[in-house]
């Protein structure tokens with residue numbers, strides 16, 4: 001009998017501390033008005049110094065496992081998507097999360113696809129499950145983005161926040177619960193649009209790295225913006241067309257939360273109504289790989305996400321990478 005991947009549960013962790021636009025006005029030459037007008041962001045959450053990416057990922061993972069109705073011993077693969085791992089580059093943050101949540105002796109690894117990391121992880125979970133290799137995959141998108149942000153650079157520090165989201169993806173034989181479609185891609189010729197130059201083999205950690213602030217994220221904001229609108233729109237138009245689904249049939253359009261203007265442009269191009277578009281960018285900012293699962297968790301916790309409803313995910317990030325997915329919510333725990 002054919003086996004399919006299904007989206008079984010969601011969880012998230014949002015750090016308590018808030019960094020508001022008025023806080024940023026005191027740190028760099030910016031205004032609340034400029035930030036809201038250009039990005040839609042009003043505030044973002046920042047993890048305390050002693051909290052790591054794996055701490056947030058583990059907290060989100062516990063919630064997702066609890067809501068899945070499974071025992072943690074049922075999880076047979078752990079994937080963590082992050083560009084702010086606990087350590088550059090070993091051990092992986094997934095290994096540390098597995099230890100923190102008390103799951104041992106299962107395969108665990110990180111993937112690096114920046115803001116597209118969560119949807120990339122969904123493609124991997126699907127492949128493992130539908131090949132019969134795994135049954136219940138825990139995927140985590142977790143970022144302590146504040147650890148790579150230069151809080152003297154007004155062009156980037158206003159955008160990003162910290163947080164984590166997690167999901168359990170399970171095998172099912174019920175086709176109506178299965179992922180409808182998923183697609184991920186990349187174009188490395190735009191690698192310099194969004195980059196943390198060091199530490200790495202190109203620029204190992206040294207005094208020059210500190211002097212030139214190469215350990216902080218650098219972004220070609222305007223170029224990234226234009227490419228994001230173009231790529232995100234094409235990606236969702238294609239996935240809907242390939243599956244013969246009209247935008248009006250989508251219950252929840254959940255785009256990567258980078259900038260309200262990007263989300264609005266893509267939503268408008270598809271003719272989406274406001275109530276179809278999930279928005280969290282105003283309160284979380286851009287949390288990279290955590291952005292989509294945190295947004296799914298938001299509609300789950302507010303009672304908007306119900307069994308069987310179709311989600312359209314659409315994401316874009318450093319690499320450049322992009323991905324989209326058509327997935328029904330298929331909770332089995334009652």
Ligand SMILES: CC(C)(COP(=O)(O)OP(=O)(O)OC[C@H]1O[C@@H](n2cnc3c(N)ncnc32)[C@H](O)[C@@H]1OP(=O)(O)O)[C@@H](O)C(=O)NCCC(=O)NCCS
Nearest residue numbers: 030031034038115154155158221222224225258259316317
């Ligand atoms: C970063 C971003 C908000 C900047 O908005 P923009 O409309 O493109 O603005 P520009 O970069 O062209 O800058 C316009 C002006 O605002 C200034 N500016 C930049 N940041 C500012 C800030 N925080 N406050 C006030 N002014 C600012 C610039 O210095 C520039 O001034 P100038 O015209 O005197 O040179 C926008 O480009 C963006 O969101 N890009 C995509 C980022 C993204 O999504 N990245 C992650 C992808 S996963």
